[in-house]
Amino acid sequence: MAFEDQRTTVYKVNPEHPESETLPTLRTEELLLNMGPQHPSTHGVLKVILELEGERLVKSTPVMGYLHRGVEKLAEDGTYHQFIPHTDRLDYVCAMYNNFAYCRAVEKLLNLQVPERAEYLRTIVAEVQRIIGHQFWLSAQALDIGAMTVFFYCFRDREILLDWFDELCGARLTTSWYRIGGVERDLTPALIDKLKQFLDYFPPKIDEYQVFLEKNRIWLGRTKGVAVISAEDAVNFGLSGPVLRGSGVDYDLRKYEPYSAYPKCEFSVPVGKNGDTYDRYWIRVMELYESVKIIRQCLEQMQEGPIMADAPSVTLPPKERVFTNLEAMIQQFKLFSQGFDAPPGEIYCGTEAHKGELGFHIVSTGGGKPYRLKIRAPSFIHMGAFDHMARGYMISDACTIFGTYDIVMGECDR
Amino acid sequence: MHPLLLRVQHTFSVGVTNVSEWRGDVSVTVTRDKLREVAQFLRDDPGMDFDYIVHVSSVDWPDDEERFEVVWEFYSIRKRQRIRLKTRAPESDCVVDSLTDLWKGADFMEREVYDMMGIRFRNHPDLRRILMPDDYTEGYPLRKDFPLRGKGWRDTFDFLDEVPR
Numbered sequence: 001m002a003f004e005d006q007r008t009t010v011y012k013v014n015p016e017h018p019e020s021e022t023l024p025t026l027r028t029e030e031l032l033l034n035m036g037p038q039h040p041s042t043h044g045v046l047k048v049i050l051e052l053e054g055e056r057l058v059k060s061t062p063v064m065g066y067l068h069r070g071v072e073k074l075a076e077d078g079t080y081h082q083f084i085p086h087t088d089r090l091d092y093v094c095a096m097y098n099n100f101a102y103c104r105a106v107e108k109l110l111n112l113q114v115p116e117r118a119e120y121l122r123t124i125v126a127e128v129q130r131i132i133g134h135q136f137w138l139s140a141q142a143l144d145i146g147a148m149t150v151f152f153y154c155f156r157d158r159e160i161l162l163d164w165f166d167e168l169c170g171a172r173l174t175t176s177w178y179r180i181g182g183v184e185r186d187l188t189p190a191l192i193d194k195l196k197q198f199l200d201y202f203p204p205k206i207d208e209y210q211v212f213l214e215k216n217r218i219w220l221g222r223t224k225g226v227a228v229i230s231a232e233d234a235v236n237f238g239l240s241g242p243v244l245r246g247s248g249v250d251y252d253l254r255k256y257e258p259y260s261a262y263p264k265c266e267f268s269v270p271v272g273k274n275g276d277t278y279d280r281y282w283i284r285v286m287e288l289y290e291s292v293k294i295i296r297q298c299l300e301q302m303q304e305g306p307i308m309a310d311a312p313s314v315t316l317p318p319k320e321r322v323f324t325n326l327e328a329m330i331q332q333f334k335l336f337s338q339g340f341d342a343p344p345g346e347i348y349c350g351t352e353a354h355k356g357e358l359g360f361h362i363v364s365t366g367g368g369k370p371y372r373l374k375i376r377a378p379s380f381i382h383m384g385a386f387d388h389m390a391r392g393y394m395i396s397d398a399c400t401i402f403g404t405y406d407i408v409m410g411e412c413d414r
Numbered sequence: 415m416h417p418l419l420l421r422v423q424h425t426f427s428v429g430v431t432n433v434s435e436w437r438g439d440v441s442v443t444v445t446r447d448k449l450r451e452v453a454q455f456l457r458d459d460p461g462m463d464f465d466y467i468v469h470v471s472s473v474d475w476p477d478d479e480e481r482f483e484v485v486w487e488f489y490s491i492r493k494r495q496r497i498r499l500k501t502r503a504p505e506s507d508c509v510v511d512s513l514t515d516l517w518k519g520a521d522f523m524e525r526e527v528y529d530m531m532g533i534r535f536r537n538h539p540d541l542r543r544i545l546m547p548d549d550y551t552e553g554y555p556l557r558k559d560f561p562l563r564g565k566g567w568r569d570t571f572d573f574l575d576e577v578p579r
Contacts, residue, residue, distance in 0.1 A: 065545035072530070073555055077562050108437055235491060238467040238519030251466070251491050345436050348487050348498065350468065361471045361485065372556075374471035376487075381469075384522035413545055 044409025079339030182308030241356025339368020
């Protein structure tokens, strides 16, 4: 035969039966398929080289870096305060949680205590961001798999919260509301009222999302038993967040290393059993209910008080004073241009963002700029397990796996 | 001293060059030749039980004799403890052992360190650039001697000043 390619195999159609000797031979070979960099279901610019046998995935090699902007290099060039807006652009769907994780890391470096009200505010907004993140994930995943209606329903409700963010800090997506030592501004009574209204409005809507999907044969067929990963493998790969909890490991930093106002709230961490896409879906939907619960408790428990730590050498002065007082303005200018003197040392601080553990590893040699800042981005680490999780499934399941990671390329490539 | 550090120091009398605890973070610095042995101990010893890899990072200290530092961060899900493992490599022989066979997640993380800092990992299954383009020739962007705005590679790209007619 003329097929010299090593991967080419030639066999008779049915070697069991002698009559097949007379049938023409069927040529099969592995096929390389490039998926991306521009593909609607990769949620950004990501290419995966798929090796296929028929429609089955034999091996997949992610090719990343299309959105690499050198954020870690930029961090070394700016002061600690200047880096906050850069963190918005990591996971641009959920900017608040990135701000939160970064500010927490710097506060750990400085050993700075945040006042109680600020901790509650941070938790409330972080959980609102988690709701937005999960809504966005659910709509995108359902759309990838072919359930279009959920997309519109989720976006309708997400819009309410984005408008709420707009009123809170003047931006819908790139928020930069968290500050080192506290938050930028307090919730107004009008905002609190709106949030309370939303909390009453929202839980029935979650039921609605579930009705669309959980009795939908296509959804069940495409999520149950797809992209299964065992607990042992998930831990070994360093997966985190709902992807790890779907495999039955209850690793959640909000419980394991409680921070902010989480230890004062009662909530449970949903854990899956089978480690498949459906379990990861179920966990995220259950987390929506838990987030509502956490926000309710925070709103009840929150007392009046300062929203910024009392450490003038580090924290920014309140905006009203910056506009009316010369010293405050000089202070603000100096903090942004020269920065504060951070103690030399090295810390790692992980925060449970809705995608997984978002961590910052900061090395300081003193002075106003970080010597080295490394971001532990959950999307990047999840992509490391892509090949393992995709093996043996169909091409169409590749879209499901991108979706189930809740991947955002801004964070993955940094 | 933190009990974890005592345990590591007790087990490895040679090879552990520094232990420290700062802001609650526990970290161990080992020599390159002992890296795998210590890592294996951290993973398999029942008192350590570090089954979860958090991240791999790298730091460039251009003035030091051993210029590059590789940092692994581990977590134990059962014991709920963290540890940081560090090792150093000089610029002339910038190779450290890969821990990919112990923690599969180290694969992509070590590739990123290689891409950004130019530290090579011995026995890594697929050591290629991951974020920068494959044909990138300017070196390793996170080294301290790499200028923030790059070395001019981008200026060599062909740009069209106006749409050709």
